[in-house]
């Protein structure tokens with residue numbers, strides 16, 4: 652008898668993340684449980700960050716502390732806190748040998764050289780929204796390392812390309828906190844129950860609607876966008892689509908994933924290669940988009956097919972409902 656996939660195991664809405672992970676693992680008889688443990692470590696880090704974020708208005712974690720990250724952007728204190736908490740959770744978990752973070756120039760070696768995985772992450776996304784109490788997120792991308800176990804990880808572990816991700820996802824700190832991830836077999840969403848201290852399966856097998864009527868783009872930069880993007884924005888207006896833009900990629904992406912829509916961050920005069928980072932913003936969300944039936948392109952081809960050359964490289968991105976992504980490319 653063929654092995655059942657995780658989706659076919661048909662766990663009901665309401666089960667805990669832990670139980671879901673355990674069941675999903677049983678769909679792979681030879682799985683050793685390390686990826687499962689890594690996903691639990693990420694969930695734990697998410698709970699810790701969630702706690703910090705919830706206190707953001709009470710203690711001085713929201714203000715910029717004056718330092719700049721490797722992108723030359725002002726680092727909010729909570730960016731640093733989230734970065735530290737995530738790195739600590741992954742180090743302590745033991746499954747990850749190295750981490751790439753938006754907040755650090757070079758990869759971080761965890762000291763767990765026997766770990767089979769590397770993680771690229773944006774520990775806090777949409778950080779300009781922290782001090783105004785608007786949704787923010789964490790984005791993560793997981794690869795099986797290509798360098799030999801028991802030695803140090805290296806650049807090629809992280810520059811494998813988006814199609815080599817074995818899992819990816821995000822945590823959205825919104826009106827409720829959600830973990831959404833995929834290990835390649837469907838996309839599932841878990842809502843955090845504060846009183847239980849558990850993520851609970853709430854959005855099972857999320858499917859991106861083929862069409863939608865929401866477009867998310869920073870229209871303030873309209874004049875500097877390529878002609879095909881301007882044409883597409885005009886098309887959205889003639890269709891009376893709703894413009895919705897929070898300025899938190901995770902929040903904008905998540906809304907469009909559930910309701911149907913497209914998120915656009917094109918190249919601009921200021922950022923000719925786009926603003927968003929390929930390895931820890933574009934790849935993981937493109938993975939989620941595709942695994943849910945949506946699409947993600949840089950205007951020329953699939954995001955997941957872009958060959959990476961450096962840790963912090965950027966890319967334009969058009970991501971969301973498949974028919975809308977097709978339309979923008981044709982515009």
Ligand SMILES: O=P(O)(O)OC[C@H]1O[C@](O)(COP(=O)(O)O)[C@@H](O)[C@@H]1O
Nearest residue numbers: 773775776777778779869898899900
């Ligand atoms: O302010 P802009 O140029 O529209 O950019 C908004 C985008 O920049 C980001 O904030 C970048 O993420 P970080 O907060 O991790 O730097 C995205 O979340 C968001 O979609």
Ligand SMILES: [Mg+2]
Nearest residue numbers: 773775776777
């Ligand atoms: Mg970001």
Ligand SMILES: [Mg+2]
Nearest residue numbers: 753773775776
């Ligand atoms: Mg960030």
